[in-house]
Amino acid sequence: NAGVTQTPKFQVLKTGQSMTLQCAQDMNHEYMSWYRQDPGMGLRLIHYSVGAGITDQGEVPNGYNVSRSTTEDFPLRLLSAAPSQTSVYFCASSLTSGRLDTQYFGPGTRLTVL
Amino acid sequence: KNQVEQSPQSLIILEGKNCTLQCNYTVSPFSNLRWYKQDTGRGPVSLTIMTFSENTKSNGRYTATLDADTKQSSLHITASQLSDSASYICVVAAGGGADGLTFGKGTHLIIQP
Numbered sequence: 001n002a003g004v005t006q007t008p009k010f011q012v013l014k015t016g017q018s019m020t021l022q023c024a025q026d027m028n029h030e031y032m033s034w035y036r037q038d039p040g041m042g043l044r045l046i047h048y049s050v051g052a053g054i055t056d057q058g059e060v061p062n063g064y065n066v067s068r069s070t071t072e073d074f075p076l077r078l079l080s081a082a083p084s085q086t087s088v089y090f091c092a093s094s095l096t097s098g099r100l101d102t103q104y105f106g107p108g109t110r111l112t113v114l
Numbered sequence: 115k116n117q118v119e120q121s122p123q124s125l126i127i128l129e130g131k132n133c134t135l136q137c138n139y140t141v142s143p144f145s146n147l148r149w150y151k152q153d154t155g156r157g158p159v160s161l162t163i164m165t166f167s168e169n170t171k172s173n174g175r176y177t178a179t180l181d182a183d184t185k186q187s188s189l190h191i192t193a194s195q196l197s198d199s200a201s202y203i204c205v206v207a208a209g210g211g212a213d214g215l216t217f218g219k220g221t222h223l224i225i226q227p
Contacts, residue, residue, distance in 0.1 A: 042217030105157030
């Protein structure tokens with residue numbers, strides 16, 4: 001199993017550009033989520049999905065879109081990049097949304113918006 | 115507002131020594147508490163998950179404790195190794211609703227030879 005994979009690993013964008021961060025898992029997990037990690041702050045939830053076709057907003061959803069057309073994939077779209085979106089983005093998955101399920105994180109995407 | 119506070123912010127110890135990291139939380143309703151290890155440039159990796167009824171849980175040289183009455187947890191690392199250098203993140207899960215996870219800012223641990 002590859003676990004949770006993310007691409008790209010690094011990305012530089014100009015203000016106003018759009019892009020999609022890819023996330024995939026091969027563990028047949030129902031629950032997937034996107035976080036951002038900024039210096040001096042804990043991870044913050046952007047969007048999450050409890051299964052294919054179902055998504056919902058987290059703590060900081062503005063400027064981001066998600067979709068979940070398959071169990072395996074959960075892409076994160078930046079609609080019009082802003083410098084405030086410079087961050088490290090982590091995708092995570094767990095078997096279900098159950099509170100005791102172990103979360104598995106991807107390696108992260110480091111995004112810089114100029 | 116749910117909060118998780120970790121201390122110290124950073125810690126430097128010599129290889130082979132023990133150390134203890136602290137986590138205080140105000141999360142309601144409480145479901146479980148997790149400790150993660152995050153190596154530089156990588157995603158967090160789960161070390162332990164503890165429920166309300168569990169006081170202690172071990173994973174190799176890592177031992178987590180939980181006092182649900184005082185809303186405190188600690189992570190004790192025994193006989194530290196260079197590979198223990200990382201950030202350690204305390205995460206508290208609330209019962210019900212959304213993702214329900216509140217992340218601490220982490221303790222940055224450096225093990226020196």
